[in-house]
Amino acid sequence: MIMSRPMPPASVLDELVNPVFEPAPELVEWARQTFIADDAKLYNPDHHHLNFASIGALWTNVGNSRKGRQIIGQCEEGSPSGMMGKWGKARAEMQITQWFGHVLDFVMTFDAVYCAECSDAEFCALIEHEMYHAAQDRDPFGAPKFRKSTGLPVFALRGHDIEEFVGVVRRYGADASHVRALVDAANAGPEIANVGIAHACGTCQLRAA
Structure with missing residues (x-):
């Protein structure tokens, strides 16, 4: 059963004029308890x-x-990216620190209006989609990378597992196109819920060619 999910606060939803970005520690805690912890429900x-x-x-x-x-x-x-310039990077780091107390490994932003209205399954799928972008970096041989000084994972943004054209799969098959795992997962059916999510991910759009 999907746990009761956090909802965006009225302070964000009811503000119709001024832009609002409000930290959501309850959302991170919910995600950890729902998907990440070893005893998580999902x-x-x-x-x-x-x-x-x-x-x-x-x-x-x-x-x-x-x-x-x-x-x-x-x-x-x-x-923040070094491409922002020294002042831009410092300004962005100051804002992150004001929100969260320190510079983080990852920051995820969510549309409050959509999250207030979507189904539980759609909400879970959205949160996990963004979590999949928050990846552990890999070395040139595909092995997970760890910091020598601490033994902790090295983090990086991750693209999608599958980067292929439908036409190539149609003409040469799933194995030749290296998408067999995706095809098998689709044929097995959903583990949690079968949902159609009509949304775009900003991370995906930024990385799209």
């Missing part, structure tokens, strides 16, 4: 490395879209 071993990650979440009332699609979730690295 435990997913794919997220085990996040036991060691510092994660922050934000509710927002700011509408977002890219390429004509609504964006309702996004995962970013907690440390």
Whole structure:
């Protein structure tokens, strides 16, 4: 059974004029208890490395879209990109610290309006989608990377498992296209719920070619 999920606060939903970004520690705690902890109700071993990650979440009332699609979730690295310039990076780090107390490994942002209205299964799928972007880095041989000084995982943003054209799969098959695992997972049916999610992920859109 899906645990009672956190809902966006009225302070975000009821503000119709000014942009709001409000930290959601209750959402991170819920995600840990639902998907990450070893005794979680919907435990997913794919997220085990996040036991060691510092994660922050934000509710927002700011509408977002890219390429004509609504964006309702996004995962970013907690440390701002150096491409922002020294002042921009320092300004962004100051904002993260004001919200969460320190610079995190990952920050996830969610559309409060969508999250208040979607089903439990859609909500879980959205949260897990963003969690899948919060990955443990890999070495050139595909092995998980750890910091030599602490033994803790090295984190990085992750793209999708499958990067292939439908036409290639149609012409050459799942094995030749290296998508057999996806096909088998689809044929096995959903483990939790069969949902259709009409949303876009900001992380995916930013990484799309």
